[in-house]
Amino acid sequence: MKLSYVNGKLIEAVYDTVPCFITERLILRPWHMEDVEDLFKYAKDPDIGLSAGWKPHKDVEESMEVIENVFMKPGVYAIVYKETNEVIGSIGLHAGSKKSRGLGSDENQAEIGYWIAKPYWGRGLIPEAAKELVDFGFLELGLNRIWIAYFDGNHKSKRVAEKLGFTYSHFAENVVVEALGETKKEHYMVLNKDEFDEAIKLKYRPLLAQRS
Template sequence: MNLQTERLILRPWQESDAEALYKYAQNHNIGPAAGWPPHTSIENSREIIKTVLSAPNTYAIVMKETEEAIGSIGIMTLRSEVYSANMANDECEIGFWIGEPFWGQGLIPEAVNELLRHIFEDLGQTAVWCGYFEGNTKSQRVQEKCGFTYSHTEYDRAVPLINDFRTEHFTKITLQDWIAQKNAGLRPNDAVTQ
């Protein structure tokens, strides 16, 4: 199933996206901030599409204008292999990243807001969690813009993909908060000024 916004299509990853994925995921400013190592080759990216990004509810963020995959966004539930938040059965967690040339254009908040709509309206979840590692202010800012509020901090969390331990901050948005923002006439990312 594809989701769409004004500028983006969120669709399942395809092996043909490997070159675009490598183009952005090899950047050392992307993966380590999110807890995964930079990609080392197009073949490495193709393998990650097959083994990781093929998970259910994992989407390539595709620019409508160019049809190029420029990032990734996904939903993790208790049935997923990977998730960080301590969530209930009717809650989920999201994660995201976007290629550095696209930073600061509001594309990730646009993708997150559409994913939140899908999660609450189509999937019937009651809350969505998100997290960011200490120092990842870009991810923190996206979460704040999209209406997530701080929940708690966990220290010395293992980050096995990069063999590290980090402090992770968790945020959350409930269905009630999302509806309240919607009813107030605010898009979630308008709730916090830029």
């Protein structure tokens, strides 16, 4: 991975020609197989996977399979904590129609999914990471709306969506969670492009007023 600095501050990261996202505390970059030890270290914790709809990883081999078959797909990023250069979670922007899940048939939409290691809960890191994908989706990909879904009882995921300006849309009963072999109630929150645009205007309105 190529890193670029200005005055000691990391301003750009490129991994295998794929641009990465840089925040105050994080780097979002594609997954690679060398991340397997970090992944297994945290994915074996049942408190992580069960709330997100997957079973704890039982061994390093399972973590390797997940990286190769799930995480190395386009739009999925490893969440790297700058201070330690450790992978502490995953986040993805999955574009395309969500009609099969009752989220509409508009192709210009996407869903953000994420998880983060338990020692890093409560630090605001997922909102920090997800904001980069929200901005990218609306400003670069031309999306009309972005969804965040969470299973009943996952209040942390709901709070992330609220911090990002998403509003509650609806829920679905008896959603099949294949990895767990059970069904769950799933809730859906949404952010539309016009709401995103209005939030941007509100953010810069005081600055524009000073210049007028």
